Amino acid sequence: xxxxxxxxxxxxxxxxxxxxxxxxxxxxxxxxxxxxxxxxxxxxxxxxxxxxxxxxxxxxxxxxxxxxxxxxxxxxxxxxxxxxxxxxxxxxxxxxxxxxxxxxxxxxxxxxxxxxxxxxxxxxxxxxxxxxxxxxxxxxxxxxxxxxxxxxxxxxxxxxxxxxxxxxxxxxxxxxxxxxx
Amino acid sequence: xxxxxxxxxxxxxxxxxxxxxxxxxxxxxxxxxxxxxxxxxxxxxxxxxxxxxxxxxxxxxxxxxxxxxxxxxxxxxxxxxxxxxxxxxxxxxxxxxxxxxxxxxxxxxxxxxxxxxxxxxxxxxxxxxxxxxxxxxxxxxxxxxxxxxxxxxxxxxxxxxxxxxxxxxxxxxxxxxxxxxxxxxxxxxxxxxxxxxxxxxxx
Numbered sequence: 001x002x003x004x005x006x007x008x009x010x011x012x013x014x015x016x017x018x019x020x021x022x023x024x025x026x027x028x029x030x031x032x033x034x035x036x037x038x039x040x041x042x043x044x045x046x047x048x049x050x051x052x053x054x055x056x057x058x059x060x061x062x063x064x065x066x067x068x069x070x071x072x073x074x075x076x077x078x079x080x081x082x083x084x085x086x087x088x089x090x091x092x093x094x095x096x097x098x099x100x101x102x103x104x105x106x107x108x109x110x111x112x113x114x115x116x117x118x119x120x121x122x123x124x125x126x127x128x129x130x131x132x133x134x135x136x137x138x139x140x141x142x143x144x145x146x147x148x149x150x151x152x153x154x155x156x157x158x159x160x161x162x163x164x165x166x167x168x169x170x171x172x173x174x175x176x177x178x179x180x181x
Numbered sequence: 182x183x184x185x186x187x188x189x190x191x192x193x194x195x196x197x198x199x200x201x202x203x204x205x206x207x208x209x210x211x212x213x214x215x216x217x218x219x220x221x222x223x224x225x226x227x228x229x230x231x232x233x234x235x236x237x238x239x240x241x242x243x244x245x246x247x248x249x250x251x252x253x254x255x256x257x258x259x260x261x262x263x264x265x266x267x268x269x270x271x272x273x274x275x276x277x278x279x280x281x282x283x284x285x286x287x288x289x290x291x292x293x294x295x296x297x298x299x300x301x302x303x304x305x306x307x308x309x310x311x312x313x314x315x316x317x318x319x320x321x322x323x324x325x326x327x328x329x330x331x332x333x334x335x336x337x338x339x340x341x342x343x344x345x346x347x348x349x350x351x352x353x354x355x356x357x358x359x360x361x362x363x364x365x366x367x368x369x370x371x372x373x374x375x376x377x378x379x380x381x382x383x384x
Contacts, residue, residue: 139265139300140264140265147300152299153299154297154298154299155297155298155299156298156299156300157299159264159300160264160302160307161266163267163271163308166268167271
């Protein structure tokens with residue numbers, strides 16, 4: 001990773017000055033800022049409109065279980081016109097982890113937000129990729145747990161539950177339909 | 182083809198006609214296995230090599246791979262079966278007409294393999310009745326050909342006519358309570374899921 005780009009730092013510090021972001025010395029040298037979870041939407045809007053970051057590359061999280069606030073969320077942005085990147089982070093609590101969706105500002109984040117919800121259970125308020133709101137991406141619909149949380153056992157919690165329920169429903173339907181045979 | 186019993190023994194035990202017809206049916210079945218290639222990961226590549234000209238599965242009469250379960254009687258589960266995919270695999274199995282057999286190709290489908298994980302079925306025998314297991318990651322095509330030869334030996338021992346005459350329930354599909362014929366008890370299962378005893382439905 002290249003040395004921190006003063007250019008990106010300056011742009012973000014002037015663009016987000018109203019939100020008073022806390023600059024973080026990131027180990028990979030990328031300009032990084034921590035903000036309040038409530039300000040994420042406004043910060044992302046400013047990054048797009050005032051700082052020239054037109055692309056979001058990912059949304060993800062780190063689970064700091066059992067510390068609180070438990071989840072550290074990350075948004076990483078790329079500016080194609082300036083050829084530099086910036087990272088935003090925000091902390092949310094473990095009881096009801098939720099943050100505003102930026103899917104309408106950066107349409108490419110829809111899948112990242114769905115994956116983040118699927119793996120960590122972080123709810124993105126106002127997510128619009130489906131009529132019903134946030135849907136799981138990789139795990140089957142109806143699964144109750146979030147696999148990348150630190151308190152999730154790697155062998156899973158009832159991994160066969162959905163399959164068995166499906167099989168049972170299917171078997172009962174078959175017996176109903178062939179009751180006269 | 183196959184082990185022929187002495188006529189005396191065959192006549193006294195099951196009747197000459199039944200044993201001869203069984204021999205004929207089994208001879209036809211074992212030499213014309215039509216595989217349903219369920220290639221789920223890297224094992225699928227070895228499966229393609231096996232069916233292709235170099236390893237030439239046609240020597241054993243099983244080269245006619247069809248991608249429609251309706252035309253197949255041998256399901257080769259080649260690769261990592263996830264719980265999300267398990268429903269599809271079970272539907273494909275149920276769509277195959279009887280008689281049908283299953284080969285679990287590779288350690289993933291035999292026991293979960295290195296994927297000791299929440300998303301992977303720890304052995305396809307949790308959802309399908311498996312006839313032959315093939316170890317390897319992935320197994321060489323030779324090993325799977327060996328499994329097909331072993332399956333042919335197994336088919337030789339079946340008694341299709343006797344089963345039909347005795348009125349046994351031949352339906353191993355969705356209506357069969359015995360949906361797991363041979364659970365792989367030799368593989369220890371961990372976590373919250375357990376292998377069901379034969380003939381018992383999932384709770």
